[in-house]
């Protein structure tokens with residue numbers, strides 16, 4: 001809101017949102033279109049990357065079934081269309097007394113500085129920096145595993161996969177042990193979905209002429225819990241596990257990883273899983289820089305502790321949402337889970353709460369609504385549970401489940417682009433797919 005300063009110059013309320021992912025970009029877009037457009041509030045989005053891709057698509061980018069260029073959004077354009085400012089850079093420090101954040105310099109690929117260190121003043125700050133993979137300090141994980149935290153990491157994995165196939169195909173002789181094996185650590189939804197995508201991709205490579213003997217390829221999922229999808233009901237986990245085994249995917253449950261080497265993975269039971277390509281998808285934590293951020297309260301996973309209003313526990317002017325926030329799950333034990341649906345709900349909720357705060361109205365409490373969880377095994381099946389208001393949790397499968405699964409992304413696009421442009425994008429995506437290979441081949 002514009003208020004008159006002592007000298008008579010109007011002071012625009014400065015809102016800084018850090019992190020333009022699932023939650024942060026939705027919030028910036030909603031606020032920009034409502035308050036930024038009228039010039040009532042100056043909204044700045046600070047984001048470490050120049051483009052946005054919806055994070056739950058990253059396993060498809062990694063498998064090569066989705067070309068990231070097809071689905072990425074240019075922040076600069078989105079900001080211009082939605083009346084907020086976008087500034088490229090990685091936040092690294094906070095000064096709560098001065099109400100100022102500092103953003104590290106940005107360098108190009110040659111190591112030349114293209115943007116110097118900058119400071120941004122805020123009246124309201126929203127932290128939406130998401131999460132990163134948690135390696136739990138296990139030796140070798142950082143240096144030998146791929147992660148699926150960023151588009152770049154997913155693309156690096158895809159490049160390594162295709163290189164291994166091309167090399168094996170060109171050599172035309174028996175491969176080194178484990179050369180084409182992919183071991184995925186973590187049997188949650190990400191690991192399971194990636195395994196199914198990789199199975200599809202290995203068949204597509206063969207169809208496009210990159211022939212390798214099926215016996216030379218092995219996909220394994222290593223999980224410390226007694227079964228896959230331990231956070232979901234067994235009636236979803238069991239058929240999923242059955243289907244993966246039918247596809248020939250090895251499932252190693254009750255196996256805790258103790259070390260990762262270049263050649264493979266060692267587990268606590270003494271087992272060694274040979275694999276040249278290893279993916280770590282075994283849980284998340286908030287980024288490390290939050291751990292000691294100007295005295296804000298954090299939990300052991302470095303998430304910022306927030307009240308049900310989404311204000312941080314020690315500062316009314318700082319909010320947090322999505323994976324980086326430890327938000328009480330009202331009516332349940334524990335905190336709201338790190339999911340896209342939670343980040344999307346919180347962005348919608350915070351849009352209203354921030355408007356209430358600016359209008360001097362009381363803030364509301366956020367109630368997480370769990371709509372259920374779906375697991376997509378790509379072209380093979382989709383299965384999950386939906387939460388009905390009266391019926392409680394019920395199982396869905398097949399194309400209905402697939403449609404519900406896809407609808408979460410469509411809802412994200414509708415917030416960012418509106419229904420008409422989303423429909424156009426969906427059509428152009430379908431056309432693109434009908435004239436291009438089903439998998440990225442370079």
Ligand SMILES: Cc1cc2nc3c(=O)[nH]c(=O)nc-3n(C[C@H](O)[C@H](O)[C@H](O)COP(=O)(O)OP(=O)(O)OC[C@H]3O[C@@H](n4cnc5c(N)ncnc54)[C@H](O)[C@@H]3O)c2cc1C
Nearest residue numbers: 019021022023048055056090091130322323338339340343
């Ligand atoms: C492969 C995969 C599949 C998934 N599938 C599902 C699914 O099917 N359903 C589901 O509900 N959830 C799924 N998730 C989880 C879901 O993606 C996250 O819960 C959701 O994206 C969290 O949203 P967010 O806004 O909190 O963070 P994010 O979407 O992760 O966005 C955080 C943003 O902050 C930026 N950032 C980070 N640090 C800084 C900094 N210091 N300065 C500036 N910018 C910074 C990042 O670049 C990023 O753009 C999946 C996750 C992965 C990795």
